[in-house]
Amino acid sequence: MKLHGFWRSTATWRVRIALAYKGLTYEYVAVDLLTGAGAQHSPEHRRLNPMAQVPVLEVEEGLYLTQSIAILEYLEERWPTPPLLPRDPLARARVRQLTEVINAGIQPLQNTGVQRHVESLGADARAWIHRFVGPGLAALEAMTRPLAGRFSVGDALSFADLTLVPQMAFARRFGVDVTGLPTLLRVEANCVELEFFKKSHADLQPDAPR
Numbered sequence: 249m250k251l252h253g254f255w256r257s258t259a260t261w262r263v264r265i266a267l268a269y270k271g272l273t274y275e276y277v278a279v280d281l282l283t284g285a286g287a288q289h290s291p292e293h294r295r296l297n298p299m300a301q302v303p304v305l306e307v308e309e310g311l312y313l314t315q316s317i318a319i320l321e322y323l324e325e326r327w328p329t330p331p332l333l334p335r336d337p338l339a340r341a342r343v344r345q346l347t348e349v350i351n352a353g354i355q356p357l358q359n360t361g362v363q364r365h366v367e368s369l370g371a372d373a374r375a376w377i378h379r380f381v382g383p384g385l386a387a388l389e390a391m392t393r394p395l396a397g398r399f400s401v402g403d404a405l406s407f408a409d410l411t412l413v414p415q416m417a418f419a420r421r422f423g424v425d426v427t428g429l430p431t432l433l434r435v436e437a438n439c440v441e442l443e444f445f446k447k448s449h450a451d452l453q454p455d456a457p458r
C-alpha cells in the first residue's frame with residue numbers, strides 16, 4: 249500500500265496510527281500542502297482525489313481510497329485484528345458518534361483551504377479556529393465523559409481515539425486552551441504512551457521539518 253499524506257495533516261495522522269496498530273507496512277508519499285499553492289492542487293494529485301486533500305491510500309496499484317474514516321473502515325474490515333471497533337452495536341455507534349464530532353464537526357472548519365480562504369476575506373484565521381475548535385472539543389468532552397474508560401469508549405482502542413490524538417495536537421498548535429478537558433486529556437495520555445502512537449507522531453514523519 250501507499251499512503252499519500254502530509255506530516256501534520258490530522259486526517260493523514262489518523263490513518264497512520266491505524267496502519268501502525270494493525271502492523272501494516274506501506275510506502276509513504278509526501279504531498280506538500282503548504283509550498284506555493286500546495287501540491288494537493290496539482291493535476292496529478294487531483295486525479296487521485298478530486299477534493300485536493302490528503303490522505304489518499306493506494307490500496308493496490310492504481311486503486312485509490314480517500315476520506316480518512318472510509319479508509320479506517322476499509323482497514324478494519326479487511327484486517328479486523330487487532331480491532332478498532334467494538335462488537336456491540338451501540339458501542340460501535342458511540343465510537344462513530346465521537347469520531348464524527350471531530351471528522352464532520354470540527355476538522356472541516358479548520359483545514360488549510362478554509363484557513364486560506366478566511367484570510368483571503370480579510371478575517372483572522374486563528375480567531376476562526378478558536379471559535380470552532382474550542383467549543384467543538386468542549387462538546388466532545390461532554391459526550392466522551394460518560395463513555396470513556398481507558399480510551400474514548402470503554403477500555404478498547406477505537407477510531408474515536410485515532411481522531412482525538414491528532415485533533416488535540418492541532419488545538420495546542422493554535423493555542424486553543426485544552427486544560428478544561430480532563431477526560432480527553434486522560435484518554436490522550438493513555439494513547440500517546442503506546443508505541444504505535446509514538447511512531448505515528450507528525451514530528452517523526454519523513455517530510456516533517458528537522
Ligand SMILES: N[C@@H](CCC(=O)N[C@@H](CS)C(=O)NCC(=O)O)C(=O)O
Nearest residue numbers: 257258259301302315316359360361
Ligand atoms: N474528510 C477528509 C478531510 C481531509 C482533509 O481536510 N485533509 C486536509 C489535511 S488534514 C487537507 O488535505 N487539506 C488541504 C487543503 O485544505 O488545501 C478526510 O477525513 O480525509
